[in-house]
Amino acid sequence: MTTQELIDNFRNAVVQIATKTGTGTGFFLKDFGLIVTNNHVVKDNWKVTIKGRNFDKQLSRVVFADEKYDLAFITPPENTEMPQVRLGAYSALHDGDTVIAIGHPYGLNYTATQGVVSRIDRVHSGLKYIQIDAAINPGNSGGPLVNSHGEIVGVNTFIIKGGDNLGFALPVDDLKQALDQYVPLRGQTAVRCPSCTSLVTAQNIEGGQYCSNCGTRISLPGLEEENKEAVVSGIAKTIEDVLEKLGKNKELARSGYNFWEVEEGSAKIRINYNPDTYFIISDAFLCSIPKEQIAATYEFLLKANASLKGMLFSLNGQNIVLSSLIYDLDLTVESGEKAFRQLFEKADYYDDILIKQYGCIRILEEQ
Known part of the structure; x- marks a missing residue:
């Protein structure tokens, strides 16, 4: 081979x-x-x-x-x-x-x-x-x-x-x-005892918390705990509450620590909260600059920036990105829902215009 x-x-x-x-x-x-x-x-x-x-x-x-x-x-x-x-x-x-x-x-x-x-x-x-x-x-x-x-x-x-x-x-x-x-x-759900390597399950766990073979304390989830969604708190919880109100599956959106990815139409939106900078940055990756009509595309993006509120077009290499920035102390479910909804709707809207009217190129996705 x-x-x-x-x-x-x-x-x-x-x-x-x-x-x-x-x-x-x-x-x-x-x-x-x-x-x-x-x-x-x-x-x-x-x-x-x-x-x-x-x-x-x-x-x-x-x-x-x-x-x-x-x-x-x-x-x-x-x-x-x-x-x-x-x-x-x-x-x-x-x-x-x-x-x-x-x-x-x-x-x-x-x-x-x-x-x-x-x-x-x-x-x-x-x-x-x-x-x-x-x-x-x-x-x-x-x-x-x-x-x-x-x-x-x-x-x-x-x-x-x-x-x-x-x-x-x-x-x-x-x-x-x-x-x-x-x-x-x-x-079945099983935990291997770190002391004696016996398998501990709901059927043989002693007193609900101990390995029946050696007595080591074991944390074994019950069915309810297994099916319970992961607990998040603070800003992360607010972001997930917003995503849920917008009809997104918050658990599937999770892509790591303080990082989420969702799709809206043809646009992919990445949401990242950095506690060190106190900002929630949401980037909607749209399409790539076309080989022709480049000047017209730039003019369109600059005019759009002049009219947009709370959002901004930028370039990441050849890729067009529509971004929004929210200060964490300003984030509530209500303000977040309004900002995210606007970003999602505008991302899909502008992606469609840029591709159909200006010949922009769809971003290549990894298989």
Whole structure:
């Protein structure tokens, strides 16, 4: 299998995961009917959003959590054809072997980096990891580490900050053990005890909060808690209340910590709250400057800026962006609804005009 064939084979198996606190990567194992990721990617979230190349963004349940080995399993999308990817053998891995780390660093869609195994048995916090020099970054967590035969040999787990390509992956044998332990209970929600590694479920938890095998305190969600939406507060809650009033699914809109994405017609709007600057910045990415009628397009945008209130056209490279800025202390559900509604409506309206009347080019979307 060539490197290109290997990378192409994983495109539909690797998924993006987002919670109210961040983003990460997961990969689908067809033989087990589960999406694998790191526990720290989904920590304290029993519902997350997932998105893949061949399915739209949707909510999914976390059904297995393992704090010690930093593993979690998520239910896959229904009625979606996913490719077959294989688990390899950790015992066949050697120092110097070529590996490829696949994931979504910083939320970027599908990135593969090649490197070598620096050491197959680096011990950290009492566990064995595969040390690699393939570049991995925040957002890669939970993605597959793949050998030259296209087999998964590890789960990309963490990096050392300030290090030069010092990445670490959990060996695939640890993943296999977790899968073998959970699969007989598939469909139930289970937590692996960090002390004795027994599986704790609603059927065997002692007193509702203790591992029945060793007595370690376990946080296991009940059905109500599992289905309860993630709790947000402050400005983030106000933003989500506004989105809900505007008919948007606030949970699906979540794309990370204080970051949301929604679509209105042909326009994609990104909403970002930065507590350090006290502003909520909403950017509607429309279309790109045309090859012809450039002067006429600029004139149209400048005239529009003169008439717009609370919004402004700008250019991000060749892309036309309509933005609004709200000071966080001025944000209420009422003021936010008015500002967001105006931005959503104007974004779709201007995108249509710029494309049809000025020949602007639709922004290329990643597949």
